[in-house]
Amino acid sequence: MRLFTHAVCNAARAAWRESFPLGGRDPARWFPGHMAKGLKKMQSSLKLVDCIIEVHDARIPLSGRNPLFQETLGLKPHLLVLNKMDLADLREQKKILQHLEGEGLKNVIFTNCVKDENIRQIIPTVTELIESSYRYHRGENLEYCIMVIGIPNVGKSSLINSIRRLHLRKGKASRVGGQPGVTRAVMSRIQVCERPLVFLLDTPGVLAPRIESVEMGLKLALCGTVLDHLVGEETMADYLLYTLNRHQLFGYVQHYGLDSACDDVESVLKRVALKLGKTQKVKVLTGTGNVNIMQPNYAAAAGHFLRAFRSGLLGPVMLDRDVLACCVDR
Numbered sequence: 001m002r003l004f005t006h007a008v009c010n011a012a013r014a015a016w017r018e019s020f021p022l023g024g025r026d027p028a029r030w031f032p033g034h035m036a037k038g039l040k041k042m043q044s045s046l047k048l049v050d051c052i053i054e055v056h057d058a059r060i061p062l063s064g065r066n067p068l069f070q071e072t073l074g075l076k077p078h079l080l081v082l083n084k085m086d087l088a089d090l091r092e093q094k095k096i097l098q099h100l101e102g103e104g105l106k107n108v109i110f111t112n113c114v115k116d117e118n119i120r121q122i123i124p125t126v127t128e129l130i131e132s133s134y135r136y137h138r139g140e141n142l143e144y145c146i147m148v149i150g151i152p153n154v155g156k157s158s159l160i161n162s163i164r165r166l167h168l169r170k171g172k173a174s175r176v177g178g179q180p181g182v183t184r185a186v187m188s189r190i191q192v193c194e195r196p197l198v199f200l201l202d203t204p205g206v207l208a209p210r211i212e213s214v215e216m217g218l219k220l221a222l223c224g225t226v227l228d229h230l231v232g233e234e235t236m237a238d239y240l241l242y243t244l245n246r247h248q249l250f251g252y253v254q255h256y257g258l259d260s261a262c263d264d265v266e267s268v269l270k271r272v273a274l275k276l277g278k279t280q281k282v283k284v285l286t287g288t289g290n291v292n293i294m295q296p297n298y299a300a301a302a303g304h305f306l307r308a309f310r311s312g313l314l315g316p317v318m319l320d321r322d323v324l325a326c327c328v329d330r
């Protein structure tokens with residue numbers, strides 16, 4: 001423990017990169033441009049639904065949402081669910097809510113689908129929202145149909161399963177997976193509650209057609225909304241390291257048994273690889289011919305570093321801290 005405290009003190013004194021080298025990267029190449037079909041299908045199902053639940057990742061509450069959702073599906077009452085709250089640093093929750101309210105989003109709930117946290121609030125909130133939006137009482141026997149939308153891998157299917165588990169005590173109805181793109185089509189209605197009678201529609205994740213900046217692209221990639229190999233695991237690991245250091249989140253030092261925090265991704269990944277025994281034989285040409293040497297497997301180490309972050313082992317993170325810092329307190 002003393003060792004770790006010492007390492008953190010060293011880290012706090014160290015000079016971290018002020019910015020991340022973004023030049024030459026083209027996020028347009030990371031994000032697939034074939035999601036328009038899903039959005040069209042969602043639009044055509046819109047007449048069947050009373051309300052929209054938009055799920056987004058609580059680690060990026062202010063960025064990366066698809067603006068087309070508001071444009072094409074914005075006619076219906078809208079609840080924003082910021083999921084994966086267990087992985088997010090929510091110390092500035094009030095500021096986040098203020099900022100979202102400024103954008104016209106008054107109905108926001110933070111959830112954790114793994115532990116069913118705050119899930120109980122969803123049905124009463126949406127039914128109240130529907131009743132107040134349509135300004136008439138729909139009666140006891142009517143059913144509600146709600147479409148669940150969002151970018152890939154934010155937990156749309158998990159949310160549906162979680163609501164269903166809580167209200168109906170039934171198992172999974174929608175497929176869940178750690179990779180983006182598990183749900184590929186707008187699904188048929190899934191009953192999630194008996195009283196009131198509520199059906200949810202699961203939909204495929206739809207990313208914005210254009211990513212505003214490289215940094216936003218990297219944040220979206222860290223949250224797993226795009227396949228890692230399209231961005232490059234080592235680039236993502238470097239951006240993760242940069243973010244953790246700037247936020248003074250030095251959990252990775254202890255997690256990987258490093259001597260101190262460090263801003264050089266190659267050194268960190270080398271230590272990660274050695275600790276995990278992830279080394280590989282590489283042929284090197286020397287004056288006496290080819291010799292085999294053992295080298296750290298940087299790709300495997302980067303993958304491990306990303307998985308540790310995504311499962312919360314490196315501590316909760318707020319990737320939108322820079323955006324929040326620009327928000328004016330009201």
Ligand SMILES: Nc1nc2c(ncn2[C@@H]2O[C@H](COP(=O)(O)OP(=O)(O)OP(=O)(O)O)[C@@H](O)[C@H]2O)c(=O)[nH]1
Pocket residue numbers: 083084085086087111112113114115150151152153154155156157158159175176177178179180181182183184203204205206
């Ligand atoms: N830690 C944590 N993980 C979650 C939470 N909700 C979902 N997950 C995980 O996130 C991953 C994606 O969940 P899905 O429910 O498949 O996400 P989706 O939005 O339906 O994904 P697509 O089908 O790609 O659009 C899975 O590995 C889930 O177990 C949460 O609240 N906390």
